Amino acid sequence: MKTFNRTTCISLVAILLLAFSLRVEAQQCRPSGKIRGKKPPPGHCNTENDSDCCVKGKLYTTYKCSPPVSSHNKAYLTINSFEKGGDGGGPSACDNHYHSDDIPIVALSTGWFKNNGRCFHNITITGNGRSVVAMVVDECDSTMGCDEEHDYQPPCSNNIADGSKAVWKALGVPEEDWGRLDTTWSDV
Numbered sequence: 644m645k646t647f648n649r650t651t652c653i654s655l656v657a658i659l660l661l662a663f664s665l666r667v668e669a670q671q672c673r674p675s676g677k678i679r680g681k682k683p684p685p686g687h688c689n690t691e692n693d694s695d696c697c698v699k700g701k702l703y704t705t706y707k708c709s710p711p712v713s714s715h716n717k718a719y720l721t722i723n724s725f726e727k728g729g730d731g732g733g734p735s736a737c738d739n740h741y742h743s744d745d746i747p748i749v750a751l752s753t754g755w756f757k758n759n760g761r762c763f764h765n766i767t768i769t770g771n772g773r774s775v776v777a778m779v780v781d782e783c784d785s786t787m788g789c790d791e792e793h794d795y796q797p798p799c800s801n802n803i804a805d806g807s808k809a810v811w812k813a814l815g816v817p818e819e820d821w822g823r824l825d826t827t828w829s830d831v
């Protein structure tokens with residue numbers, strides 16, 4: 644009877660540990676693959692405003708998920724033009740239109756974009772000690788990149804909020820520092 648109890652006890656601990664590790668696993672967002680960079684053809688990849696261009700032969704990690712959404716999501720804020728001819732590539736994914744960079748709008752990494760599920764929803768972005776409400780209009784594609792559709796830019800990381808210049812202005816970031824900032828966002 645004593646042996647049986649000990650075995651039961653060990654089994655229970657093992658089951659608990661397994662359940663816990665599965666839970667941790669479910670909460671993480673793992674890479675979905677890698678793509679190899681191609682050299683942008685002449686006239687492609689707009690390098691204005693800090694945009695990255697793919698480097699031939701370099702491997703880029705792709706993600707189909709983003710970190711799980713909480714009330715404060717840590718995001719890396721980058722800058723994007725949503726205007727025609729801007730560095731954002733094609734029109735916005737939510738409505739297939741271009742948008743003025745003078746309104747606070749944002750593209751979110753694929754997992755957070757939720758397959759258009761956050762289109763036209765507003766999020767509060769907090770950074771530099773201030774907050775701004777921005778509307779989600781586009782996807783920052785974490786699953787693909789380095790092709791014409793993405794203006795030969797690498798896939799986005801899985802934790803990006805890619806904001807218009809109005810977002811940067813509202814956060815009070817001096818113009819020379821626009822481009823990269825640690826922020827948090829939450830659903831409005």
Ligand SMILES: *[C@@H]1O[C@H](CO)[C@@H](O)[C@H](O)[C@H]1NC(C)=O
Nearest residue numbers: 689691692724728729730808
């Ligand atoms: C770069 O930023 C400037 C200032 O915000 C803007 O006027 C210009 O259109 C941007 N260029 C691109 C390609 O997005």
Ligand SMILES: *[C@@H]1O[C@H](CO)[C@@H](O)[C@H](O)[C@H]1NC(C)=O
Nearest residue numbers: 762763764765766776777778
């Ligand atoms: C987001 O904010 C804009 C501008 O204030 C508003 O027009 C729009 O209806 C809001 N979206 C949602 C889903 O509430």
